[in-house]
Amino acid sequence: MSHPVNGLDDVVHQRTRLGILAILNETTKADFSYLKNALELTDGNLSRHLTVLEDANLIEVQKGYEGKRPRTWVKITKLGKKALAYEVEALKTLVHRVERSR
Amino acid sequence: MSHPVNGLDDVVHQRTRLGILAILNETTKADFSYLKNALELTDGNLSRHLTVLEDANLIEVQKGYEGKRPRTWVKITKLGKKALAYEVEALKTLVHRVERSR
Numbered sequence: 001m002s003h004p005v006n007g008l009d010d011v012v013h014q015r016t017r018l019g020i021l022a023i024l025n026e027t028t029k030a031d032f033s034y035l036k037n038a039l040e041l042t043d044g045n046l047s048r049h050l051t052v053l054e055d056a057n058l059i060e061v062q063k064g065y066e067g068k069r070p071r072t073w074v075k076i077t078k079l080g081k082k083a084l085a086y087e088v089e090a091l092k093t094l095v096h097r098v099e100r101s102r
Numbered sequence: 103m104s105h106p107v108n109g110l111d112d113v114v115h116q117r118t119r120l121g122i123l124a125i126l127n128e129t130t131k132a133d134f135s136y137l138k139n140a141l142e143l144t145d146g147n148l149s150r151h152l153t154v155l156e157d158a159n160l161i162e163v164q165k166g167y168e169g170k171r172p173r174t175w176v177k178i179t180k181l182g183k184k185a186l187a188y189e190v191e192a193l194k195t196l197v198h199r200v201e202r203s204r
Binding site: 002003004005006008010013015016018019022023025026038039040084088091092094095097098099101 | 104105106107108110112115117118120121124125127128140141142186190193194196197199200201203
């Protein structure tokens with residue numbers, strides 16, 4: 001059997017992107033500032049990771065206004081939920097394997 | 103409470119390096135070819151990740167000969183075991199959180 005890490009997708013597994021998907025999985029949508037604060041990121045860093053996830057069709061980004069204030073909303077897609085669920089299964093297999101070898 | 107991904111260390115969390123540490127945690131030492139095959143890597147790719155782990159004092163690399171054949175052995179350090187255990191605890195927290203939100 002192949003090692004559990006071989007099934008991990010770097011797009012999803014990368015620390016910050018995994019955090020973005022995990023947060024979005026808990027909610028209908030989150031705004032840019034919320035994600036930025038929750039994951040302790042700079043604007044540039046968050047933007048960069050959102051682009052990677054959007055290009056992979058794992059999230060949707062909607063830019064709009066709330067009154068005069070620009071606001072960016074982010075939602076997880078169906079594919080994003082599936083990718084996160086797959087990652088979590090692979091992590092569980094890995095955790096189980098590491099704990100067995102202690 | 104900070105999001106569980108904020109505690110992850112990229113040196114340990116990166117897919118390939120996580121695999122290297124998980125394998126080394128199961129054994130006294132592993133040779134280069136074994137890791138390369140188990141993790142489906144090229145020589146260059148494995149070397150690069152071993153250097154990152156060695157620079158962080160998470161593994162030890164020993165080059166030697168077996169008969170006339172050059173052989174590279176890799177061992178996890180005490181610090182490497184600690185870092186892996188820490189990563190696994192963070193992953194468990196994350197997995198638990200994602201599963202709770204399904």
